[in-house]
Amino acid sequence: MEPLTTERRIEAYAWMSLTRTFDDAMVAMWKQGRGLGGAFSQRGHEAISVAAGMALGPDDVVAPMHRDLGTYLVRGMTPERIFGNLLGRATGPTRGRDANLHGIGDLDLGIIGFISHIPQALPTTLGVAMAFKLRHERRVALTTVGDGGFTSGGTHETLNMASLYRAPFVLIVEDNKYAYSTPLEQQMRSARFAEKAAAYDIASAKVDGNDFDAMYAAVSVGVDRAREGGGPTVIEADTMRMLGHAIHDGAEYVPEEMLAAWKRRDPVAAMRNRLLDEGAITDEELDVIDQTAHGKIQAAIATAEAAPLPDPSTLHDGVYA
């Protein structure tokens, strides 16, 4: 596990700021009708996704979900390319073939493109981990699942096999309290994910998903365990989906007080304040970071909006390798 120096934590803040800035800009664009199709806000998930991205090594592979924007960014998927995908441009990683964050994979960056179908990312990532194991490579595969996705059959099959084969596999459960409109208590009676992992003989940890330092530490422990041949880990990240399921969803079904309480635990603000309290950085320096993020995102949007749509004649390209 790479020690969490102050520099690294400031870097982490920068990634979280970039992620949040991307999200805010995307939401604004879609509300203005400048978007295409749907879009998922990840607001509130910055600590989880950035920690996952930073805790992995360069040769590791990750299969992020629809709220793991930060992971994509940390792994090197540029905002230009992601906005290109969101806007259906030929310059996006799917060349206009897949929507929003779906399918934005790039194996050169160690990123698997995901599909809607829950929980396909899990068995796929297990297969990546198994390839590493069978080839005796010291590499790790990580993916995430929501509280909702945890109730899907493939999750059980994947956890059982990950345990059986002692695969170098790390799973982060993003317990953000809702699956679309369905609250946790209408999804399962026991939401003790760490205990569920134990029933598979899988090591687990329960973490405040809005605390970057805690997330980074927990993911690092899992990644190290996997790399050392210690088998899989499940990390239960306690967090909240702040802006509804997707752009069209007003999320009226979420109690106001609940949102208010979680607003006080905003992961980006928390990281910012912690660095300030520690005197690790000044307000001015943090503002520079935020402004830099803002500039990058605005430039990315401009680039993406200016990029060409795919040529219809390419419709059949790539159906087969």
Next chain:
Amino acid sequence: MEPLTTERRIEAYAWMSLTRTFDDAMVAMWKQGRGLGGAFSQRGHEAISVAAGMALGPDDVVAPMHRDLGTYLVRGMTPERIFGNLLGRATGPTRGRDANLHGIGDLDLGIIGFISHIPQALPTTLGVAMAFKLRHERRVALTTVGDGGFTSGGTHETLNMASLYRAPFVLIVEDNKYAYSTPLEQQMRSARFAEKAAAYDIASAKVDGNDFDAMYAAVSVGVDRAREGGGPTVIEADTMRMLGHAIHDGAEYVPEEMLAAWKRRDPVAAMRNRLLDEGAITDEELDVIDQTAHGKIQAAIATAEAAPLPDPSTLHDGVYA
């Protein structure tokens, strides 16, 4: 829970004897080439299947598996009809449409016909239980799953929903140590099924599956709990598959010592000896029971073999209700 009187336990022995006699006769027929298609021996599962059948009330519904012959018999599916199915006769419950014990359902007997596809019996049975719950009927639905079937995704989805909805649902896990040729340790790292149930907040019990009295008590507790609105129960039945996966399977992969050890725990012999030791019945009386079973099975086979095959003109009958 109906008290387990001596009469009931002697009745139980009679059902176990009938089940074992059916199984022996079937195996012999198939070895002689008098069978049709494949056949699954349930040898070693008599205590589980008979206890399940006897612990249920007349209005309850059960979805037995391919090794639960005793449950079918106790529920009133006659040996004639079952042999008729095995031999593809028009007189079998599937009228020659489905093979071996597959699909031998009869709702008048509260039996759901099962399909090969694991673990379809589980969500189906949950649906039966939910129908009872939604209609506020004091009825229970019970099904079984193997150690192998437990690793299938639908099992997880079913257990999660059974717990969520507090359905009047009872599941017996027939841990008979193998899934076809695959031993428990190649299926999962933790085979502690009761603990797995706890992760869903489902009540559970671990029982010696070769001990009828223990099985009957455990199933009865689960059935009563379900009937009283206490929700689902998982019963882990420790047992052994004594004659391989199916008739064609020599099961050379099973260690001799293992079989020898389990042979000493034969559920039918155990019940017989226990009744004798208690002085509840004499050897002669037990022999009469066995001879009666033998007579019934021979008659059933004769009837089934004499029964007509289905008329090809009925091929399309019943595709739609």
Next chain:
Amino acid sequence: MSENFGFSDAEQSDGRMLTYLEAIAEAIAQEMERDPDVMVLGEDVGGSFGGAFKVTKGLAERFGDDRVLNTPIAELGFTGMANGMALMGLRPIVEMQFADFISTAFDSIVQFASTAHYRWGGKVPWVIRAPSDGGIRSGPFHSQNPEAWFVHTPGLKVVAPSTPADAKGLLTAAIRDDNPVIFFEAKPLYRSIRSHVPEGEHVVAIGEAATVRDGEDVTIITYGSMVHVATQAADTVPDVSVRILDLRTLKPLDSEAVLEAAKATGKVIVLHAANRNTGFGAEVAALIAEEAFEFLDGPIIRIGGADTPVPFSPPLEDAYRPSLATVADAIKTLAAY
């Protein structure tokens, strides 16, 4: 979306106009009112939310949470649960959040539900509502038209209405049917078309196609959203007399109507939005090539989606999807044949 579904029919003069979505919601509510065994289940269908498309909105308040059951994300499991409920005589209406996720429930549909009655007489009277079809920039996993998988599977019924009135009438029939019925709703029609829907009980028999317009020169056999593309395409070729048959039910197929329509013009176009390769249109074309061969005056032209996933970006999706122009060209080609 790529087509304009500003569908208008004669009945529009009448007072009672509903959207395709409203017609579906009305059928569900009326059947739940009529029969206590009818219930709804699926992801997010319950509470005040009422489903991704709001089709079931208000039902929970009206009929209670037991009859409008929210499920976890477990299509295989909750469809299997519907199998058991149906065996006990309930009539569950299962909502797939998108038709694309019906593949996740596959075994519970194509192995259990489809075979239970044939094998041992177990009736499985459920309806699966599957919001399908594209043209609305939803990408590969929210635009699929998987009907062919289910028509190929013995024991299922498959329905795909193209108008609000048929949506209400066929859904009512599907709910009352004692067999598993997969009800494909064309998402692009949900709010884009509005037409007359009979008030109160309205049943359209499963298995009967409808002639949308009569014609002598060329017949277009289609269903779902493509009925409207066919009509509009025909309008662009006024000099050709086009007959349009809306299948409405794909299984059991109204073969008589198909053959009659084919024989009437001797020139046939089979049109659907689903992938063309081994799609349901192949069955229709093959049926005609076998049973109406002597009446054919030209090749049977099949128009369907490309043999690619449904792409997201407008230029690609428009190229993927049968267009008004493609259909119009086919009409001209056949007319000139």
Next chain:
Amino acid sequence: MSENFGFSDAEQSDGRMLTYLEAIAEAIAQEMERDPDVMVLGEDVGGSFGGAFKVTKGLAERFGDDRVLNTPIAELGFTGMANGMALMGLRPIVEMQFADFISTAFDSIVQFASTAHYRWGGKVPWVIRAPSDGGIRSGPFHSQNPEAWFVHTPGLKVVAPSTPADAKGLLTAAIRDDNPVIFFEAKPLYRSIRSHVPEGEHVVAIGEAATVRDGEDVTIITYGSMVHVATQAADTVPDVSVRILDLRTLKPLDSEAVLEAAKATGKVIVLHAANRNTGFGAEVAALIAEEAFEFLDGPIIRIGGADTPVPFSPPLEDAYRPSLATVADAIKTLAAY
């Protein structure tokens, strides 16, 4: 089983005769020998057991348990696992214990594997081996022919050999192919036919049909076990000159060969064991009806399984399944047309 597969070809004079099953086993072993990335996984495939049909027997001893991986009963999960392995460059050969259980793995095949390369360039070079087909009294869940589901799905390749030599050559090609390939093995052929199989490397290109016999009067287009039924049926009608085309690959289809064969005789029978309704035969018939219409001298006769589950009892399964007599009658009907 209902047909006699005592298939014999000219090559039988040659010394090296293998069964269909032995040919498959040989292809797997040779490819595992050649390429360390090739591996096998599935239920019961490993150890000393070697799978329900013993196709992989001996491989674990030879190549180790890591490359011959026993899985739990979790088709969705282990096929999804194969997706991830394949993305990393491994070439997993996934054994479905029976083709009937491929529906349990559906999402991992028709949603992930089939679309990964189109969407973002992820290569998924696996092969799924699916022991399919019936006629051997195995009932509704051990006799299915589900190929149509997969031909309809963009992004997959589908292969269905009818001879030991093609089984070896096509499986070798499938393993080396960079795309997901579903390899349908006809169970009834496993041990019932034995013919010449080239020793050492033998590759049969995916996408090329084979003319089994030439003829002028009637063409039968078929694949898998039905190739043998077609040949035997043709033998019973010596006065009719029957051309037989073995498709071998269903996707990508050798359309040229299909159209050429159809045009050559003008009379066509499309034959397969799978359910006829919306089966792959419909695609073949529709293709011909559209592209070879002017050459047709008679209706395109489609012969396939009934629109029922595959029944278990001999009289029912024989009525379900295309028989030699049915095919012979169709030949006569078309010849007389």
